[in-house]
Amino acid sequence: MVSAEGVHKRFGRLEVLQGITLKVDPGEVMCLLGPSGSGKSTFLRCINHLEKINAGRLMVDGDLVGYRQVGDRLHELRESEVARKRAEIGMVFQHFNLFPHMTALDNVTCAPIRVKRVSREQARERANELLVRVGLADKVGAYPAQLSGGQQQRVAIARALAMEPKLMLFDEPTSALDPELVGEVLAAMQQLARDGMTMVVVTHEMGFAREVADKVVFMDGGVVVESGPPAEVLGAPRHERTRAFLSKVL
Amino acid sequence: MSSTEVTSGAGRPDDIVAVPVRRPGRWVAAVIVVVIAAAIVRSVVTDPHFEWSVVGEYLFATPILEGLVVTLELTVIAMIIGILLGVVLAVMRRSPNPLVSRASWLYIWFFRGTPVLVQLLFWYNIAALYPKLGIGIPFGPAFVHPDVNSLITAFRAAVLALGLNEAAYMAEIVRAGMISVDEGQTHAAQSLGMTRLQTMQRIVLPQAMRVIIPPTGNETISMLKTTSLASTIAVAELLYSAQLIYSRTYKVIPLLIVVSIWYIVCTSILYVGQYYLERHYGRGATREVKARQWLKMENLSASHDSGL
Numbered sequence: 163m164v165s166a167e168g169v170h171k172r173f174g175r176l177e178v179l180q181g182i183t184l185k186v187d188p189g190e191v192m193c194l195l196g197p198s199g200s201g202k203s204t205f206l207r208c209i210n211h212l213e214k215i216n217a218g219r220l221m222v223d224g225d226l227v228g229y230r231q232v233g234d235r236l237h238e239l240r241e242s243e244v245a246r247k248r249a250e251i252g253m254v255f256q257h258f259n260l261f262p263h264m265t266a267l268d269n270v271t272c273a274p275i276r277v278k279r280v281s282r283e284q285a286r287e288r289a290n291e292l293l294v295r296v297g298l299a300d301k302v303g304a305y306p307a308q309l310s311g312g313q314q315q316r317v318a319i320a321r322a323l324a325m326e327p328k329l330m331l332f333d334e335p336t337s338a339l340d341p342e343l344v345g346e347v348l349a350a351m352q353q354l355a356r357d358g359m360t361m362v363v364v365t366h367e368m369g370f371a372r373e374v375a376d377k378v379v380f381m382d383g384g385v386v387v388e389s390g391p392p393a394e395v396l397g398a399p400r401h402e403r404t405r406a407f408l409s410k411v412l
Numbered sequence: 413m414s415s416t417e418v419t420s421g422a423g424r425p426d427d428i429v430a431v432p433v434r435r436p437g438r439w440v441a442a443v444i445v446v447v448i449a450a451a452i453v454r455s456v457v458t459d460p461h462f463e464w465s466v467v468g469e470y471l472f473a474t475p476i477l478e479g480l481v482v483t484l485e486l487t488v489i490a491m492i493i494g495i496l497l498g499v500v501l502a503v504m505r506r507s508p509n510p511l512v513s514r515a516s517w518l519y520i521w522f523f524r525g526t527p528v529l530v531q532l533l534f535w536y537n538i539a540a541l542y543p544k545l546g547i548g549i550p551f552g553p554a555f556v557h558p559d560v561n562s563l564i565t566a567f568r569a570a571v572l573a574l575g576l577n578e579a580a581y582m583a584e585i586v587r588a589g590m591i592s593v594d595e596g597q598t599h600a601a602q603s604l605g606m607t608r609l610q611t612m613q614r615i616v617l618p619q620a621m622r623v624i625i626p627p628t629g630n631e632t633i634s635m636l637k638t639t640s641l642a643s644t645i646a647v648a649e650l651l652y653s654a655q656l657i658y659s660r661t662y663k664v665i666p667l668l669i670v671v672s673i674w675y676i677v678c679t680s681i682l683y684v685g686q687y688y689l690e691r692h693y694g695r696g697a698t699r700e701v702k703a704r705q706w707l708k709m710e711n712l713s714a715s716h717d718s719g720l
Contacts (some may be wrong), residue, residue: 210603212599212602212603225504241607241608244605245605245606245607248602248604249604249605250605251603251604253600253603255596255599255600257596259594259596259597259599260600260603261597261600261619262502262619263618263619263693263695272604272614273604273605273606276606276610276614277604277606278605290692305695309670316678318600321604322604325605333601335499337526351443374425393704407682
């Protein structure tokens, strides 16, 4: 579903990604771990072209991200084409980024109506189903400011799912939550993983990584230090750097 | 609940009853204010120069009311031009194309840098600069040649001057509103597949409105009064209509009072309008659930129940 080969990303002179190579298979849940500043979030944002990569190849579902290859030259995609690609990838943010001027229901129906041109009734029906699925059937008409952090994040998950994405990206979805609200968001994500969604999750929740992830990738300084099944990477890390990191967070 | 109830039973001390501090300064200040206010009121009511009977006579006089209509027309049209062009300029300012954003900067710089009265006179005399206006191919042949002197009437000159000047100020207000919307909102909208235009229209601008509305109300009130500058180029708005009358009757003060009364009435009406606009765009800004929202939520959950 996602394949990266030697992905580089610079911000000015700062090299944030220094050759990331990894692969996510359909239906797989991959957790990206690592200290802050290791480039996990940047990589995630590259996957749906919120950031442009400087070198390497990044593909989603067999297509290059942000470019079209004609012969041996790359052509930048037009804005509308980039938008169409993004619509197929759901993203959940650390700070939820719900639209504060819309109710929970409107947050979820907005993109399907405007982008996918789904009828209003259909979008509402689907949104109601999704909000029930994340346990928010009674919060349909509430504005984000009237919801707790955990509830807001679950609305954000429903909003992303409403576009029927083939891939979901989670950027530290529980980092901004009170400890007692983390569980409800992780439960919603676990359910999603069980339903077979392909997911890339940047997280500090080791418990979640161990239980739900099929593959764990540990990043530091813009490179992949090690990757493998959670039991290996978290249980018996081979690299000193991984060990040092895990000893602090576990 | 019983634990928080106010009781003077055992264990809870009685409420404090203390002698309040004396504040003689407050009394002195109050007396001064009352005395000054009384002096002003007395002067206004008893001074014959105010000529209140003349004020009453002209308050609803036809030329004054006609002037009022022109003032309102000027205000509305100039503000519409100002707001629309202001939004365009603000969006241009944020354009990735450097030429486009520079052009917007230059416009704002020029129109904020010159007095609106000078701009007004400029537009009024534009025919001296461009006697003929051509519509045709740029640098090529022109097809229509309207006469600028007859095209730019005094009213149109005033609309142009006030509207174009206002656009520069509105552009900055709209830009401030757009900056106030968190970048995460744009990212979220983009990640859902919205284009730049959709993001601007559906996500950024509606939220920016909360920041844009109060200063825009301010601008509208200011514009209502600035239209009086159009009297200098003989547009028959409220002030000019009054001037025409007092140049004939020499009742200067009463007519200026008539004019002031109408300006105050209009600005007061604008205050009310601004209140409702702010309330509309304040949706979702508070945690409080309003009565209207309750009704909507009931409806939603009802339709949702039947849908299952």
